[in-house]
Amino acid sequence: MTMSPVPALPALENPGEFIERHIGIGAQEEARMLEVVGAASRQALIAEIVPAGIALRRPMQLPPAVGEAQALAELQALAARNQQLRSFIGQGYYGTHTPGVILRNVLENPGWYTAYTPYQAEISQGRMEALINFQTLVCDLTAMPIANASLLDEATAAAEAMTLALRVDESASRRFVVSAGVHPQTLEVIQTRARPLGIEVVVPATPAAWQEALEGEYFAALDQYPATDGSVRDLGPDIAQAHARDAAFIVATDLLALTLLVPPGEWDADIVVGSSQRFGMPMGAGGPHAAFIACRDAGKRALPGRIVGVSRDAHGQSAYRLALQTREQHIRREKATSNICTAQVLPAVVASMYAVYHGPEGLERIALRVARYSAILAQGLEQLGHYVAENDSFDTLLLHTGQGTAALAARAVSMGVNLRRFSAEALAIALDETTTRADIERLWQIFALSGQEQPDFASFEAGGALRIPAHLRRSSAYLTHPVFHLHRAETAMLRYIRALADKDLALDRSMIPLGSCTMKLNATSEMIPITWPAFAQIHPFAPREQLAGYQLLDAQLRAWLGEATGYAGISLQPNAGSQGEYAGLLAIQAFHAARGQAQRDICLIPSSAHGTNPASAQMAGLEVVVTACDAQGNVDLADLADKCAQYSGRLSCVMITYPSTHGVFEARVEELCALVHRHGGRVYVDGANLNALVGIAAPGRFGGDVSHLNLHKTFCIPHGGGGPGVGPVCVVEDLVPFLPGHASTGQVSGVGAVSAAPLGNAAVLPISWMYMRMMGAEGLQRASETAILSANYISCRLQEHYPTLYASSAAPGGRARVGHECILDLRGFKASCGVTAEDVAKRLIDYGLHAPTLSFPVPNTLMVEPTESEPLAEIERFIEAMIAIRAEIAEIESGEAPRTGNLLKNAPHTAAALLGADWPHAYAREQAAFPLPGLRSAKYWPPVARIDNVHGDRNLHCTCIAPQPEASGG
The missing domain is CATH 3.40.640.10 (Type I PLP-dependent aspartate aminotransferase-like (Major domain))
Structure with missing residues (x-):
């Protein structure tokens, strides 16, 4: 019997396996696309498009591509270089438990992490509900009337608050007074932001100097509550003093602490900022975490970032949308209130879900446990003879350790614990949700002298009070909306998360062909490492030697990016x-x-x-x-x-x-x-x-x-x-x-x-790191070339239906060429039949597709970027939808369909409307719901009809709405 030859082992390896999975276009599909665009090869197409003078003369010098398993193993080895000590550093970063139902179904769920910014409101109702829960959470806990849908980090939020106060203040002063109790990293970012704007940042060194500064001239002041040393004090008199000077007062605070402490809004604070990190997001060596900014109602039109608001759809049903969008940087340009473009939506969703799952009672229980442990720790340390600062506090203790500070910090590290070197003569200890009785006992061991008797935890547990005085204890209610009370059981929480995700259109359902935004594959193997404890449970201000893995990852990634960019x-x-x-x-x-x-x-x-x-x-x-x-x-x-x-x-x-x-x-x-x-x-x-x-x-x-x-x-x-x-x-x-x-x-x-x-x-x-390691130089170049090919394919396939703006004609035969995106010109339809690019964007929802970038950079156009990740079948699905919509437009142009009340003007069509007893439209329900045959087996149903933007801005409402019966449509 003749045996077929067995391939040698090297031939059975496929280090480029990931490249084939990341790039959606196979060899046969590529050949077909090249034929349509009229190019002999990918390289020939690139040569027609990219100026010869700027083309790279050599391939990028990057490590060769490896498969997913090897890349994960290499990254695991990097992560292992980090040291996971128990960190009691605080300073705005704390250990937290991410509930498993949120970890698996939000943080690790592509239905949530692959979604785009919710500019297309009708297909973003799920994440906007989660964000309005976040805004409600912030408003309730801070006792402020309005909050945005997150900022980048607490320090950035404080800097944005500074400039917000400057914009709304009528004072001629450029002085900004910052308390010495503010976290040092916050002060650093504020000083960076203030310098080019000519703002003088004043940091009084003592309480007396602080009071003196508040009696001077300034446009705003900032204090931390609880302060960076853990102390809490009544800021009401300071806020009143600032207002007497016609200045604003900003408070940086901690949401978990505010479940127990009087909120700043009850003292009449003007702006409140902070981080929601300890609501379920791991420390992650510094981020990402959702910061927040809340303000008085008068500041809402100058508030930086995005705000989710409530409006109504075409059938009168309540619906969410991004409110006051004309404030945003992409519209106001150099007159913008901020340059913030990216928020921290996914961490904000995690924080909001954490609050929904625990509810007010659960949050208070967590906070009380932290505060009780802090009080017990203080009692034990005092019994051991250590001087704990006589501050009222929530979770952080300041110990005056004198000349023994360095030795105690080193002893702590040797026992697997990080403490905060507050100063040359003081240590701080910050507790959090993850603190256990064993942690308290280990901390006592660190501070106990040889032969000294260990404090008895049980004796302290039986009695004692919090270190929060009665006049600073919160008495007002918070999180009273039903959403924060209905989902205690994991089953209920799981279904709530799923119900919201089902309302949205993300990359797990459809291509998102957004020009300039590059919504490409976020591969599972790339996402897996972010929740590894060796990356997730690291404090950003731990001793540098404990972040060796992060430092090496940083160095490698910077080197690779430098090679890719030439910098x-x-x-x-x-x-x-x-x-x-x-x-x-x-x-x-x-x-x-x-x-x-x-x-x-x-x-x-x-x-x-x-x-x-x-x-x-x-x-x-x-x-x-x-x-x-x-x-x-x-x-x-x-x-x-x-x-x-x-x-x-x-x-x-x-x-x-x-x-x-x-x-x-x-x-x-x-x-x-x-x-x-x-x-x-x-x-x-x-x-x-x-x-x-x-x-x-x-x-x-x-x-x-x-x-x-x-x-x-x-x-x-x-x-x-x-x-x-x-x-x-x-x-x-x-x-x-x-x-x-x-x-x-x-x-x-x-x-x-x-x-x-x-x-x-x-x-x-x-x-x-994973993406670049698995792609290598060849894969990365192929990705760029394929993205350009895909955009040119779409432009060519649609050229008879929608002209492409700004395409060059340098290719042989005068063929139009674009880069990685193309601008489809829809401007003529407004005159010919009253149809706008927005109408086309809404009609695409009926086809189960996310709209391209709408009216940017040219009004009444759609900018399309397919990326390299989309298979040809999905690209064709988009093309077929656009061609079908063009036919629908032609019916309006010919008079066969009316200029108002047509398929495009009424889009998107909800299931409720399609099933309603009343159907007043000239077109069939089937034509509205299933314009292409394939939609019968895989249909995305928009949860709301077209949203009234003007109503939402005129009747601004940015917190949870009361439960309402489902609209019947019509």
Whole structure:
């Protein structure tokens, strides 16, 4: 019998296995797509689109791709270098238990973590309900009337509160008074933010100096409650003193503490900020965690970030939407209230679910347990002869340890415990939800002298009071809405989470073809490590040697990203793209100042730029000058040259996006960079569209000086419904000294800290590490090329139905070419039949599809970005839907369908409306529900009809609504 030859073992290995799974287009599909677009190969297509002068001359020097199992094993070895000691450091970061039902069904559930920002409200009702629960949680616990749907971290929230107070204050003062009781990382970020805005930050060193400062001139003051040393005190008199000076008072606080303490709103605080981290989100070496900001009603239109509000749909049913969107940076640009683009939606959802699951009684029980343990710990330490500061406190004790401080801290580490080195002569101990009786006894052992009798826990447990005085104990109710009382059983909680997820459209159901947002595969193997204890349970301010695994991961990821971008230095600290953008502009300004050219304060920005660009520029103290674009959507170099000459002595930088915001590779980008450099300016290349560049071209090599990257776009960190994100800032060699620093690590740079934690959102960095390790140089380049191919395929397939704006015609035969995204022009339909791009976006919901980017950068258009991850079948599903909708539009144009009350104007159609007894429309119910045959077997049913945006803004309501009967539709 003849045996077939057995392949050699090396031939059976497939290190590129993950590449085939990440990229949705196979070889046969690619051949078909290339035939449609008229290109001989992927490489030939790229050569037609990317200017030859900027194309990389060599492949990226990255480790070769490995499979998922090997990458996970390598990352596990990295994680093992971290040391998991019991941390009692506090300082805004605490141990917490993530309930298993929330861990599995929210934090680890792609239905939640792959969703996009809820701009399309009708397909985002689930996550917006979770966010309005978050807003209600914050409003109730702080006793403030309005809160937003999360910010990046507590320090950023405090800095945003500072600028919010400055905007609404009528005082001419630029002084901001900050208590010495504020967390040090918060003060660092505030000082960074204040410097370019000309705000003087005053930090009184003593209580007497604090009182003296409150009697002076200032526009706002900030205090921490509980303070960073753990003390709690009545801030009411200080708030009254500030108001007597016509100044605002900001309170940074702790939500868990507010279940027991008088809330700041009851003292008439103006703004309240803090972090929801201890509501179920692991410390993760610093993030991601959902911060919050709440304010008086008068400040709602200046409140930074996003607010979820209540409106009504076309049938009168209550529905959620993002409220007051005209405040946002992408609309207001340099007049924006903030440059915040990414929030922390996924951690905010976790926090809200934590509150829903535990309810007010459960939260109070957790808080009381923490406070009781703190009191018992203090009694035992005093029995051992240690001086515990006579402060009223919730969870943190301050011990005056004198010259024995260093020795005690070292002894604690040797016994597996981290304490906080509060000062050279004091230690602080912060307890949390995870603290046990055994922990208390171990802490006593640390402080006990040789031969000293151990305190008796039981004797303290039997009696004693909290360290919270009666006048600071909360008496007001909170979390009274039914949602915080109905889901105690895990079965009920599981079904509630599932019910909300079923209302949403995320990547687990459908492609999300958003131009500029790159909604690509977030592979399961990339997501697995984020909840490993060796990454999740690390305190950001633990001794540096305990974060060795994180430091190595940081170094490797920065090296790989540097190779991909061509830059010499990178900081991963910025915890959103907007913050990386801001850090890059600060670096440019610090560079100019160091050369004695601080007068350089003009930032040139093309009219097509992302909204964060001008918003970040004004935050960095720059004056924005807008430059024109030509008819093809390129930067108008003649106008740019005129502006460079006009402002030559003051030119700081130009900010461009490459490929451009219009989705094309501008052929003269090198010329543009050289022009700006000749006038002494620097070139900022926005990295939002880097998914079209990796392995093809590198901004640091074609003239860029600074870029920020979006790891939550190009490098696979999921959007999470609007966050978390990571926005590394990348710079050329002479700007490296001006990258963000952090005093806690001893790295004091020219621009300071831009995030609360040295590594920002460190816990999600393993996602991008895994992606790059499994893709390697070849896979990353192929991903970029495939993304460009897919966009060109869509443009070609739809060209007979929707023209593509700004496509170049440099290809053979005059074929139109785009980058990784294409702008479909729908502007003519408004005149021909009254249909708008928004109508098409809503009708796509009936087809089970998420809309592309609506009316950006050109009004009444759709910008489509398919990414490399979508299989051809899903791309074709989108194309078929768009062609079918074009036919529906043609019926309106011909008069066969009415201009009002047609399929598009009434979209989306809910099940309730379709099943209602009354059907007043000229078209059939079947045509509304099943416009394509495949929808019969797989139909997404929108939970609400089209939402009335104007009603929501005119009748602003941003907390939980009372239960209501289901609408019948109609």
